[in-house]
Amino acid sequence: MGKRPGLSGRVLVIVAATAVVTGLATPPVSADIAPAVPSVRALAEAPADPAVPPATRVPETTPEEKVEVVRSLGLDIDRGWLVLRDHDFVFKIFDTADPVRFPLVKEGALQAFRDGDPASTLFIRSGATELAGRDRDNYVRGQLERDQARRLKQRAAALVAMPVTDQQLDLGYRDFIYELWHFVTGYPKVKAAALAAYGASEAEQKVFLANGLLAAKRQDQTDAINAxxxxxxxxxxxxxxxxxxxxxxxxxxxxxxxxxxxxxxxxxxxxxxxxxxxxxxxxxxxxxxxxxxxxxxxxxxxxxxxxxxxxxxxxxxxxxxxxxxxxxxxxxxxxxxxxxxxxxxxxxxxxxxxxxxxxxxxxxxxxxxxxPTQSLEATTLGVRGAYVASNGGSTYIIRGEPGNQSTAKLTGATWTIKDGLADPNCFSLESTQFEGSYLRADGDIVKLAANDGGTPFKNDATWCSSPGKSGSGVSLESYSHRGHFLRHWGGQVYAAVSTDSGTYNASWLFNEDTTWSVADPDPEVTTPITLRWKNDDALRAKLGAPTKPEVYDAVGGGVRYRDYTGGRMYWSAATGAHAVTGPALEKYQSIGEYRWHLPITDTTPTPNVEGSFTHVQDGGSIYWSPATGAHLIYGAIRDRYAQLGWERSYLGFPATDETQAGNLRRSTFQHGIIDHDPATGQTRDYRN
Incomplete structure (x- = not known):
């Protein structure tokens, strides 16, 4: 099994991550051995591709695309429209679309016309037909409500013998009640009730038209008869x-x-x-x-x-x-x-x-x-936390550079999931950064390219989903290159097929690399803490889900930490990312946590007996057991404790923090004591 081109260390990453899973399931044989930590390699940011035109250069639409828009609106085709520039064609749509049946189209056309040529082209190419579909759906769903509203107004008008037009029946409730109030004569209580309803809520206006008007008219009729x-x-x-x-x-x-x-x-x-x-x-x-x-x-x-x-x-x-x-x-x-x-x-x-x-x-x-938007995250162990992104041209998986920010968003990693351009049962992924540009299989290379409206582009930019090949998530097969799946290799994204070659078509990890997690849009830059959490399954199970955003503190050259349901993870460039959990975390925070020293191991179960240890920088440790609680041990006393075999020695677990005993420093254990004399440098242990 060879290493991938451009992805050195990938094998070691996966082996290390596997070791973590195993290591947390079986306690280490000695507390001297720190738990394994996967050294996940950072991916490079997606570079710009100067050989590809900018993704925002969208060519003007074809006559066939204009015909599709005209048909979606139920209009007669005017051949003169088809030779218009896109900007002028959009104005024709705005000027002609039925405002009752196609209000969204009309509003979208006006906005596109105002925004200029590129927006007009995009509106014709996809926006108009999508909005027309929404308008048709809304019109059909709203027909019952419209019919009910018209009948309600007709009955109300008939009660006072008010002739009405279709235009009046299509008025809003408030405006219709004004028309009714203006018309009514001889019904003083009706007129007063209409005036009150005019200033009420829409719900109250409906009640007035359905029942209040009748009650007021009945009273007017009774009053007139009795008068x-x-x-x-x-x-x-x-x-x-x-x-x-x-x-x-x-x-x-x-x-x-x-x-x-x-x-x-x-x-x-x-x-x-x-x-x-x-x-x-x-x-x-x-x-x-x-x-x-x-x-x-x-x-x-x-x-x-x-x-x-x-x-x-x-x-x-x-x-x-x-x-x-x-x-x-x-x-x-x-x-x-x-x-x-x-x-x-x-x-x-x-x-x-x-x-x-x-x-x-x-x-x-x-x-x-x-x-409509989602992001695509890699699921391969060691590469989780990297998202499909492109700034135009070739496509990559990226994690971003957190720098000194607590949180930041990845650029170019959010996609509008649309029905497939070539097949509505599949999908097309449109960049939210470059509207009108889609992920396209250009041969085996996946690129971000502007939709030219042609059939070849639509086929290349359509991906058919299936359950993920590795057992979770989804896999995306190219519509135009059947058998080729969206795959990351060496940080770049391809339309790959499983073979025995040593390139991006290699069968090694093919199922894992072609499986994607469909995540929320606008993913954050993957920090070292998140990177470890995502790629260390055992640690993630122990820590649980994040409960707060990550925090960055510039102290000591830069420290990060984040809270989870089961503990807190800390990171610095010198120590890496480590989790402190349970009583050890309470003790660690009580003594100043990272402002004192950073952890260099996770909180790890002690072998053979219930308890845990957490090692920190410069020779410090926190030991915990149910019988003794969590206590800090450091310096020469910790060194002697380590020489004796830690908690496996006759001493057992620390029962106190280090204290001053006359001229000596002392730590008391379950079954003994270690004293250190700073004046002589001598350290000795003895039973209680």
Whole structure:
């Protein structure tokens, strides 16, 4: 097995990392032996490739691409448009797109036109058709709500005999109520209620149109009837009944005449039944009323029953809409899970489905489009913490240079995951740094290149996902080079095939190198602490997940530390990264931690007996056992303790920190004492 070109030390890294896993599973035979630490080699930053044009140079679109945009908007093809410059074509789209059916397209076209030529080209090449698809989906999902809103406004207008146009029915609730308020005469309570609703919330405005307007009109009708003292009770009852019939007729849009309003209640209900939608709750309630021979049941239907049935119809409509929305959201979630490239979309869909119907609606309308980006992290042991990135041209895996910052973002390592340019069942990875540029298999070399709209580019920039070859994550197969998978080798990224060659097509570690973890976007620079945590499985299991961001302190030439659920990891250039855990960490922090000395080993279990030790710079150690607690030992006393065999000697574990005993320095142990005389330099041990 040969070493890779350009990746010297890779074999040793993996062997060392394996040793760590083994070493933590089996205690060392002597506390003198520090636990193994994987020396993971740092990768070089991705260099610029001067032989490749800048990724931002996007060529103008073809007539075929313009035709696709026109068709996505349902417009007739005007051949004169196809010869326009992209900038002018986008203005035509803005000027022509239906603002009701394609509001996102219209807004996007205006913004692209304002942003200039490159933005216009990108809008035509991908933005217009994507937004048109969103607009179509939103329009279909919103049709029920729009229809309900229009019916609500129509019924409200009919209650006060207000003629309405389509434009008025499409007004917002506030503006429609203003129109209604302006029209109404002779209904003082309706006018007052409309004025109050005008200044209320949208939810309250809907309640006003559905119920408040009717209640106000009924009161106005009652007031008007009772105001005429010349009418007898029979006449008042007749007028009240006519008013109830007239109000009920508006629920189904029934046009009434004076003669109809004087019909008996049961005959009038038959007119409503003829107008009602068969099978609807209004029709069912009307038929139930007619099946009764009790006149009071007819009157109750016209007074209240028809409105309760209308409300049930609305509830049923909303339940059907909510069920369909949940079905679509589940499909989106399942497709994202199967593809493996959009874990953020999976999480967003799961959160919406666990919430209310409104949460699902918001997810479908906007939420699913708010999580398009991910990053790709290498999973090979020793190379974890490196992410696919490119600044144009060739593509690399990089970790970045942390410098003296506690956190920093990697440049060029975030990708917009899009449906495949050549196959929507696969994926294309668009750079968020260079919009319109994608990861492309240029032969076996993977490069970041601008989309020229051609079929060869679309094929080369499409990658089909499958479960990761090493048992986790995903693997990405080139659509145009079947059998070739996205692979890192020597820090560079290729479209590789497994062979026995010694190049990037080598079979050695092929499964590991072609398996990627789809991570959150905007990954941070991988610091030495994160690097060890990611590449040392046993240590990661012991420490758990990070609980706080990493901290950088310039003291002593630069120190880093980070908290985890199971302890804290420290790093300096001189000592490397080491974890201090349990009672040893409490003791270490109580004596000044890294401002005193940095650890040179992890907190490590002692062999044969329960306990741990942590070695620090300049001959210091922290020993712990359940019986003695954690204590510091250093200097000449520590040297004698080591000569005797540490905790395996007759002394056992330290029971105290070092103290002053007359002219001597003393450490007391479970079964003895070590004294050191600074004046003579003599150190001796003896039993208690």
């Amino acid at each position: 005429d003292r010349d009418r007898d009770e029979a006449e008042k009852a007749r007028l009240t009944a006519r008013g109830a019939r007239q109000n009920a007729a508006t629920v189904v849009g029934l046009q009434t005449t004076d003669s109809m309003l004087d019909l008996a209640d049961d005959f009038f209900i038959r007119k409503i039944l003829d107008k009602a939608t068969p099978g609807a709750q209004i029709a069912i309630a009307a038929q139930a009323a007619l099946n009764s021979a009790v006149a009071a049941d007819w009157k109750a239907f016209l007074a209240t029953g028809i409105y309760a049935a209308r409300d049930r119809d609305v509830v049923i409509e909303n339940e059907k809409k909510a069920a369909e929305n949940r079905r679509v959201a589940r499909e989106i979630k399942a497709r994202a899970e199967n593809g493996g490239m959009r874990p953020r979309l999976v999480a967003a869909a799961a959160a919406a489905l666990a919430g209310s119907d409104h949460d699902v609606e918001v997810f479908l309308q906007t939420g699913r489009y708010a999580v």
